[in-house]
Amino acid sequence: MTSPAGLGGARVGCVLQAGVARVTLCHPGKFNAMSRAMWRQLRTVFEQIAATESLRCVHLSGADGHFCAGGDISEYPDFRFQINELHDFHENEVWAGLSAMLACDVPIVAQIAGNCMGAGLEIASCCDLRLAGASARLGAPIARLGFPMAPREAQLLVREVGWATVREMLLQAAVLDAAEMKARGFLHAVYGDAELLEQAQARVQQLLTLAPQAARRNKRSLRALAAATCVESTPLDAYDYADSAEQREGIAAFLSKRRARF
Amino acid sequence: MTSPAGLGGARVGCVLQAGVARVTLCHPGKFNAMSRAMWRQLRTVFEQIAATESLRCVHLSGADGHFCAGGDISEYPDFRFQINELHDFHENEVWAGLSAMLACDVPIVAQIAGNCMGAGLEIASCCDLRLAGASARLGAPIARLGFPMAPREAQLLVREVGWATVREMLLQAAVLDAAEMKARGFLHAVYGDAELLEQAQARVQQLLTLAPQAARRNKRSLRALAAATCVESTPLDAYDYADSAEQREGIAAFLSKRRARF
Amino acid sequence: MTSPAGLGGARVGCVLQAGVARVTLCHPGKFNAMSRAMWRQLRTVFEQIAATESLRCVHLSGADGHFCAGGDISEYPDFRFQINELHDFHENEVWAGLSAMLACDVPIVAQIAGNCMGAGLEIASCCDLRLAGASARLGAPIARLGFPMAPREAQLLVREVGWATVREMLLQAAVLDAAEMKARGFLHAVYGDAELLEQAQARVQQLLTLAPQAARRNKRSLRALAAATCVESTPLDAYDYADSAEQREGIAAFLSKRRARF
Numbered sequence: 001m002t003s004p005a006g007l008g009g010a011r012v013g014c015v016l017q018a019g020v021a022r023v024t025l026c027h028p029g030k031f032n033a034m035s036r037a038m039w040r041q042l043r044t045v046f047e048q049i050a051a052t053e054s055l056r057c058v059h060l061s062g063a064d065g066h067f068c069a070g071g072d073i074s075e076y077p078d079f080r081f082q083i084n085e086l087h088d089f090h091e092n093e094v095w096a097g098l099s100a101m102l103a104c105d106v107p108i109v110a111q112i113a114g115n116c117m118g119a120g121l122e123i124a125s126c127c128d129l130r131l132a133g134a135s136a137r138l139g140a141p142i143a144r145l146g147f148p149m150a151p152r153e154a155q156l157l158v159r160e161v162g163w164a165t166v167r168e169m170l171l172q173a174a175v176l177d178a179a180e181m182k183a184r185g186f187l188h189a190v191y192g193d194a195e196l197l198e199q200a201q202a203r204v205q206q207l208l209t210l211a212p213q214a215a216r217r218n219k220r221s222l223r224a225l226a227a228a229t230c231v232e233s234t235p236l237d238a239y240d241y242a243d244s245a246e247q248r249e250g251i252a253a254f255l256s257k258r259r260a261r262f
Numbered sequence: 263m264t265s266p267a268g269l270g271g272a273r274v275g276c277v278l279q280a281g282v283a284r285v286t287l288c289h290p291g292k293f294n295a296m297s298r299a300m301w302r303q304l305r306t307v308f309e310q311i312a313a314t315e316s317l318r319c320v321h322l323s324g325a326d327g328h329f330c331a332g333g334d335i336s337e338y339p340d341f342r343f344q345i346n347e348l349h350d351f352h353e354n355e356v357w358a359g360l361s362a363m364l365a366c367d368v369p370i371v372a373q374i375a376g377n378c379m380g381a382g383l384e385i386a387s388c389c390d391l392r393l394a395g396a397s398a399r400l401g402a403p404i405a406r407l408g409f410p411m412a413p414r415e416a417q418l419l420v421r422e423v424g425w426a427t428v429r430e431m432l433l434q435a436a437v438l439d440a441a442e443m444k445a446r447g448f449l450h451a452v453y454g455d456a457e458l459l460e461q462a463q464a465r466v467q468q469l470l471t472l473a474p475q476a477a478r479r480n481k482r483s484l485r486a487l488a489a490a491t492c493v494e495s496t497p498l499d500a501y502d503y504a505d506s507a508e509q510r511e512g513i514a515a516f517l518s519k520r521r522a523r524f
Numbered sequence: 525m526t527s528p529a530g531l532g533g534a535r536v537g538c539v540l541q542a543g544v545a546r547v548t549l550c551h552p553g554k555f556n557a558m559s560r561a562m563w564r565q566l567r568t569v570f571e572q573i574a575a576t577e578s579l580r581c582v583h584l585s586g587a588d589g590h591f592c593a594g595g596d597i598s599e600y601p602d603f604r605f606q607i608n609e610l611h612d613f614h615e616n617e618v619w620a621g622l623s624a625m626l627a628c629d630v631p632i633v634a635q636i637a638g639n640c641m642g643a644g645l646e647i648a649s650c651c652d653l654r655l656a657g658a659s660a661r662l663g664a665p666i667a668r669l670g671f672p673m674a675p676r677e678a679q680l681l682v683r684e685v686g687w688a689t690v691r692e693m694l695l696q697a698a699v700l701d702a703a704e705m706k707a708r709g710f711l712h713a714v715y716g717d718a719e720l721l722e723q724a725q726a727r728v729q730q731l732l733t734l735a736p737q738a739a740r741r742n743k744r745s746l747r748a749l750a751a752a753t754c755v756e757s758t759p760l761d762a763y764d765y766a767d768s769a770e771q772r773e774g775i776a777a778f779l780s781k782r783r784a785r786f
Binding site: 416 | 683684707709727730745746752
């Protein structure tokens with residue numbers, strides 16, 4: 001499997017070795033923020049993983065000491081202010097990437113260091129085991145950027161993060177540390193930053209000793225349970241805030257490195 | 263907006279100022295227990311809040327160092343023993359008040375001091391951010407009063423408080439302290455009693471800096487998710503315990519300040 | 525009510541006394557692992573409990589310092605490799621036992637000492653109050669045995685144990701201690717091993733003082749809420765792994781006391 005390369009080194013890399021797919025979110029200088037190209041690559045990578053029968057585990061991490069800081073906001077002025085493009089971005093690019101992860105039949109171990117925000121939190125929510133370094137910080141502070149979370153992405157977070165924490169993150173722009181997110185049930189374990197990689201590798205090695213078809217069946221079973229209460233699609237008017245002054249101000253302020261005035 | 267006044271000072275007050283609705287549960291001498299009139303006022307207050315486009319936040323608290331001790335049991339002999347009146351109380355008065363809160367599109371910060379029982383726990387469950395003082399105590403010990411929780415109120419608690427804790431509260435009459443309810447995921451934060459007000463005000467001030475339309479959209483989105491699995495109404499026979507000896511004994515014992523014999 | 529006796533002392537015992545049904549899981553030498561006969565007895569015991577109007581509480585525990593170590597694997601070669609027998613075991617014997625517990629209208633207190641694995645965790649998930657000794661260990665490490673969890677049993681665990689922990693238990697074969705399972709919201713309280721019995725008895729005594737019809741109504745109400753999102757049955761092909769090499773190896777390895785090679 002080749003790792004698609006993007007502009008400026010932004011890419012979702014994937015290396016297959018000995019039953020493990022090592023997937024890396026990489027966007028140098030942007031804490032691995034997801035560009036549109038990276039969302040499309042995420043989908044492709046997980047579709048290839050789904051087609052590889054010999055795999056037993058995915059080990060997902062980010063490059064350079066961070067997991068993923070969110071979306072690549074520098075791209076937002078190009079498409080977020082037009083309703084059809086905004087709908088297409090969330091429903092086709094973002095959700096296609098997350099759906100490919102959710103459709104993955106092998107266990108996914110997330111190794112979460114540093115920033116895990118917005119898109120990063122959504123990607124982590126598609127993983128089965130979530131291990132974090134003590135200095136990791138998690139949230140979805142898009143209320144600072146002037147736009148709401150897409151409904152199906154919010155639904156994913158509600159299931160994995162829980163109602164109370166999702167409300168605090170979306171409405172208060174709360175960013176929580178690893179210990180708090182362990183206490184709230186999102187993270188399975190928190191380790192010292194220096195031992196996170198080793199601990200994640202140990203979990204991956206242990207997964208390789210367990211029954212692979214049982215894992216695939218369990219994942220399908222749990223997916224069917226989750227699907228039983230999920231909405232299938234989102235109406236276009238969920239995105240009719242595209243051209244709002246609020247979203248324009250939030251994104252403009254971020255890109256100008258000033259505080260938004262709402 | 264005027265604050266309706268009730269008999270003996272029992273009222274749900276509301277003051278609008280600078281984008282914030284400050285709502286106060288007030289029932290002197292009864293730890294702000296909800297009378298029927300207060301339930302109706304709660305509905306009216308939140309309907310007025312919903313109609314005020316300029317609002318960005320609701321700050322909800324109770325008067326005199328408590329949040330709300332439950333229902334006003336002194337009124338119960340007047341209506342709880344007749345099935346139609348009991349149905350009307352829960353389905354129209356209580357649920358109308360809670361529904362108005364759930365329909366509120368702006369973030370609601372609950373400042374929870376002292377007693378937060380029964381009706382108080384239900385009202386807190388309609389809030390987005392729940393901050394408590396260290397000495398707060400939470401529960402729904404109606405098993406001592408001889409009656410069950412109305413089904414839709416139980417459904418609300420299951421979503422916000424969680425299955426395990428709801429069972430312990432309803433079946434065991436458990437009353438839990440703030441630290442335990444933080445650990446169980448219901449409370450977002452616990453502060454020393456003396457700093458609770460200041461911390462709640464700081465959260466309110468921070469909410470005022472965030473994107474208001476994004477908050478309203480996020481709340482509508484989360485409400486739609488919650489509604490997807492909610493029952494719409496309750497059959498009359500859910501209330502056919504109205505005339506039971508058990509409920510009569512529980513309420514009589516409470517009002518006589520003796521222990522009920524079930 | 526008589527306690528059915530099984531081969532070698534394996535049985536689900538039940539003694540009724542003063543409004544309490546004391547149910548004991550007992551399988552000497554196997555940490556109370558559930559045999560097929562015990563699953564049938566569990567159903568019968570809870571059907572008898574349901575028919576006894578005077579009962580107010582069930583106190584469930586295991587014999588000899590353990591709760592229940594899972595299924596009786598020594599029986600598995602007799603039926604797990606044929607799809608119809610496997611389906612019948614899970615859908616009729618196991619689910620019938622668990623269903624009888626879930627249909628129980630009186631509060632069930634689980635006293636969880638030592639091993640609480642697989643079937644034991646499922647049985648504990650049907651209880652209303654879960655009290656554990658500090659040395660209890662909980663999990664469902666069937667990924668070591670080469671087979672997945674039956675879908676409705678997984679659904680039960682998702683509701684009671686939570687998505688994140690179910691994934692860790694099923695996919696990673698994680699076994700968690702009592703303190704961790706308290707932190708994750710499954711256990712209501714953890715006590716020193718030596719005081720567990722006394723604390724459980726105190727909870728039972730307190731339940732006897734509370735309104736019995738209110739408890740029955742609350743349990744029916746909560747059951748209706750849970751049922752609203754539950755699947756009704758499982759297609760046969762959920763069991764088409766019956767004759768798989770993977771399940772054969774897992775069970776053979778366990779019975780030979782060697783490590784399975786998957």
